[in-house]
Amino acid sequence: MKKAEWQHDEKTRCTVDVEVRYAETDQMGIVHHANYIVWFELARTALCEKSGFHYSEIERLGYFLIVTRVEVRYGQPARYGETVQVDCWLERLTSRGLRFAYRVHHGDTSLASGATEHLWCVAETGKPCRTPEVLREPFARLAGRPE
Amino acid sequence: MKKAEWQHDEKTRCTVDVEVRYAETDQMGIVHHANYIVWFELARTALCEKSGFHYSEIERLGYFLIVTRVEVRYGQPARYGETVQVDCWLERLTSRGLRFAYRVHHGDTSLASGATEHLWCVAETGKPCRTPEVLREPFARLAGRPE
Amino acid sequence: MKKAEWQHDEKTRCTVDVEVRYAETDQMGIVHHANYIVWFELARTALCEKSGFHYSEIERLGYFLIVTRVEVRYGQPARYGETVQVDCWLERLTSRGLRFAYRVHHGDTSLASGATEHLWCVAETGKPCRTPEVLREPFARLAGRPE
Amino acid sequence: MKKAEWQHDEKTRCTVDVEVRYAETDQMGIVHHANYIVWFELARTALCEKSGFHYSEIERLGYFLIVTRVEVRYGQPARYGETVQVDCWLERLTSRGLRFAYRVHHGDTSLASGATEHLWCVAETGKPCRTPEVLREPFARLAGRPE
Numbered sequence: 001m002k003k004a005e006w007q008h009d010e011k012t013r014c015t016v017d018v019e020v021r022y023a024e025t026d027q028m029g030i031v032h033h034a035n036y037i038v039w040f041e042l043a044r045t046a047l048c049e050k051s052g053f054h055y056s057e058i059e060r061l062g063y064f065l066i067v068t069r070v071e072v073r074y075g076q077p078a079r080y081g082e083t084v085q086v087d088c089w090l091e092r093l094t095s096r097g098l099r100f101a102y103r104v105h106h107g108d109t110s111l112a113s114g115a116t117e118h119l120w121c122v123a124e125t126g127k128p129c130r131t132p133e134v135l136r137e138p139f140a141r142l143a144g145r146p147e
Numbered sequence: 148m149k150k151a152e153w154q155h156d157e158k159t160r161c162t163v164d165v166e167v168r169y170a171e172t173d174q175m176g177i178v179h180h181a182n183y184i185v186w187f188e189l190a191r192t193a194l195c196e197k198s199g200f201h202y203s204e205i206e207r208l209g210y211f212l213i214v215t216r217v218e219v220r221y222g223q224p225a226r227y228g229e230t231v232q233v234d235c236w237l238e239r240l241t242s243r244g245l246r247f248a249y250r251v252h253h254g255d256t257s258l259a260s261g262a263t264e265h266l267w268c269v270a271e272t273g274k275p276c277r278t279p280e281v282l283r284e285p286f287a288r289l290a291g292r293p294e
Numbered sequence: 295m296k297k298a299e300w301q302h303d304e305k306t307r308c309t310v311d312v313e314v315r316y317a318e319t320d321q322m323g324i325v326h327h328a329n330y331i332v333w334f335e336l337a338r339t340a341l342c343e344k345s346g347f348h349y350s351e352i353e354r355l356g357y358f359l360i361v362t363r364v365e366v367r368y369g370q371p372a373r374y375g376e377t378v379q380v381d382c383w384l385e386r387l388t389s390r391g392l393r394f395a396y397r398v399h400h401g402d403t404s405l406a407s408g409a410t411e412h413l414w415c416v417a418e419t420g421k422p423c424r425t426p427e428v429l430r431e432p433f434a435r436l437a438g439r440p441e
Numbered sequence: 442m443k444k445a446e447w448q449h450d451e452k453t454r455c456t457v458d459v460e461v462r463y464a465e466t467d468q469m470g471i472v473h474h475a476n477y478i479v480w481f482e483l484a485r486t487a488l489c490e491k492s493g494f495h496y497s498e499i500e501r502l503g504y505f506l507i508v509t510r511v512e513v514r515y516g517q518p519a520r521y522g523e524t525v526q527v528d529c530w531l532e533r534l535t536s537r538g539l540r541f542a543y544r545v546h547h548g549d550t551s552l553a554s555g556a557t558e559h560l561w562c563v564a565e566t567g568k569p570c571r572t573p574e575v576l577r578e579p580f581a582r583l584a585g586r587p588e
Contacts, residue, residue: 022339022349023179023332027172027227027500033508034170034482037475038317045316055316056375059468067474070513077507080174081350169486169496170479174353180361181331185464188328192463202463203522206321214327217366224360228497317475319468321521326464374468 012144013089014047020080030077036112037070040102043088044116047100051138063132064121068097072114082106093143096120096130159291160236161194167227177224183259184217187249190235191263194247198285209270210279215244216264222257229253240290243267243277306438307383308341314374324371330406331364334396337382338410341394345432356417357426362391363411369404376400387437390414390424453585454530455488461521471518477553478511481543484529485557488541492579504573505562509538513555523547534584537561537571 018039026032048055058065078084084106092099097119104112119128131139165186173179195202205212225231231253239246244266251259266275278286312333320326342349352359372378378400386393391413398406413422425433459480467473489496499506519525525547533540538560545553560569572580 019336021332022173022335023181025174026169027174027176028505028507029174032170033511034475034478037478038315041316041475042313054375056373064469066469066515066518068515070474070511070515072511074507074509074511079350081348166483168479169482175358175360180364181328181335184328184331185462188463189460201522203520211322213322213368213371215368217327217364217368219364221360221362221364226497228495316467317473320463321466321468321470323468328464 012050012142013087014043014050015085015087016043016046017083018042018086019083020078022080025080028077030079033072033074036072036074036104036114039084039086039104040070040072040088040100040114040116043086043102044100047088047090047142051135051142053135053138058132058135059123061132061134062123063129063135064123064126065098065118066121066128067116068119069117070114071116072112074112075110076106078104078106078111084111090139090143091115093131093139093145096128098139098143159197159289160234161190161197162232162234163190163193164230165189165233166230167225169227172227175224177226180219180221183219183221183251183261186231186233186251187217187219187235187247187261187263190233190249191247194235194237194289198282198289200282200285205279205282206270208279208281210276210282211268211270211273212245212265213268213275214263215266217261218263219259219261221259223253225251225253225258231258237286237290238262240278240286240292243275245286245290306344306436307381308337308344309379309381310337310340311377312336312380313377314372316374319374322371324373327366327368330366330368330398330408333378333380333398334364334366334382334394334408334410337380337396338394341382341384341436345429345436347429347432352426352429353417355426355428357423357429358415358417358420359392359412360415360422361410362413364408365410366406366408368406370400372398372400372405378405384433384437385409387425387433387439390422392433392437453491453583454528455484455491456526456528457484457487458524459483459527460524461519463521466521469518471520474513474515477513477515477545477555480525480527480545481511481513481529481541481555481557484527484543485541488529488531488583492576492583494576494579499573499576500564502573502575503564504570504576505564505567506539506559507562507569508557509560510558511555512557513553515553516551517547519545519547519552525552531580531584532556534572534580534586537569539580539584 024031024035045055087103091101099117101115122129171178171182192202234250238248246264248262269276318325318329339349381397385395393411395409416423465472465476486496528544532542540558542556563570
């Protein structure tokens with residue numbers, strides 16, 4: 001297989017617009033830092049949907065994607081009145097989990113970047129499991145590589 | 148039955164202290180109004196616990212207490228650095244639901260008052276139901292009257 | 295003046311799409327009731343913008359629109375995976391404040407309805423004031439009537 | 442100076458009890474991961490207060506402590522009905538900022554650990570600055586070392 005086939009392509013990146021909510025600001029006059037984690041989730045939902053399965057369908061299949069790690073580095077603050085963009089891509093795929101990366105920006109201004117790590121879990125038992133069979137190929141595609 | 152037996156007594160009122168969280172403020176420099184709904188819930192949880200059943204146990208029994216109505220009137224604002232008090236009491240009890248009333252204050256300063264209305268529901272089906280048998284007497288006591 | 299001129303027209307109603315966030319759900323499997331207050335605010339922001347002034351500009355002019363009352367009646371629950379619609383219109387306009395009404399729906403299914411009441415306030419002093427001169431005509435138009 | 446004088450002592454660690462809020466759960470039946478960031482802030486507020494300055498007083502002095510980085514590693518989930526403990530300590534102190542570390546646990550069960558990094562900022566200009574003179578000694582003491 002040629003290396004080019006493994007490179008990230010258009011299908012593996014997702015950008016969502018997020019309008020800053022007044023309730024998301026704090027008394028510093030900027031968006032409170034915890035909200036970026038929720039914005040990451042919006043972009044992750046949109047990216048997962050590109051696998052062909054909305055995350056709500058994944059849960060109906062009996063699986064959860066639990067969060068094991070979150071990292072955020074903050075740049076310029078986001079403010080009420082702005083609509084920001086959140087990019088998300090699947091940075092790493094393992095047999096039992098994955099790592100998403102994120103960038104939040106307002107046009108050319110970088111507001112934050114970060115990552116979340118997740119493990120697949122059987123909803124009924126709460127136990128970690130291997131990537132569900134039906135989701136392997138769709139997520140491998142998201143990661144920009146053939147299974 | 149004598150009227151006195153129906154009057155509200157000490158058991159039917161609950162007050163919780165809530166420390167204002169920085170994340171609860173908004174760019175107006177005060178607590179965002181949506182958070183009072185969450186504070187009401189903290190006081191309601193504490194009041195329900197006086198029935199002998201923590202609300203998490205009620206859910207384990209297979210019931211939900213869904214919210215059908217919320218009302219809040221706002222007075223002076225709450226601010227970061229303050230610990231406020233939230234009073235809750237069971238204002239009305241019907242065969243299928245209840246109405247809780249609330250008062251939020253900071254010492255003698257009134258910050259808000261309000262009410263929430265709820266219906267009992269079977270968790271599995273999501274259908275409204277009569278007050279679960281096992282909870283009738285405990286909630287009647289909360290309401291300050293014998294069943 | 296003819297009565298028809300006072301009737302609400304297209305300019306005075308605003309509808310925003312809100313994608314349900316995973317973080318907005320609770321362990322009942324539905325959107326937690328406090329989030330509707332935040333959704334109302336999104337629709338109110340969009341409606342205010344139709345006055346020609348984004349609410350962030352109104353604050354820059356030195357005014358706040360403080361919340362004095364909130365009411366919500368809940369119907370069918372909203373769920374993760376759905377995009378709901380929130381309608382907002384200016385129900386009442388007084389010399390010092392206003393009342394917005396809201397309807398949240400998912401297609402034809404009614405999820406909630408409600409209202410919020412507000413007073414104009416001078417940002418620097420926190421004191422209530424009459425509707426700022428510059429905003430009278432724009433908000434009168436939103437209310438569907440000539441000043 | 443003897444090494445013992447530099448070791449962390451009782452004054453530099455703070456533990457707060459946090460009662461899980463129903464609104465903090467999500468449809469997975471556990472506390473949504475973004476809330477831990479808010480819990481960290483509660484413990485940080487309590488720790489800062491041990492400096493002799495509540496964080497709200499620091500802001501009144503004209504300074505902000507902006508967040509530049511957040512990291513969380515998640516262990517067992519927290520659930521409604523539980524009261525968890527959040528430990529916080531000042532892990533690192535530099536001339537312009539600091540790093541707090543956190544551990545969230547429920548008795549002996551570890552729920553999460555993490556860190557936040559911050560820079561001092563002049564509130565009026567939003568520009569980073571050196572640790573405000575008046576806060577140097579108090580925060581050095583929090584860090585368990587003499588200035």
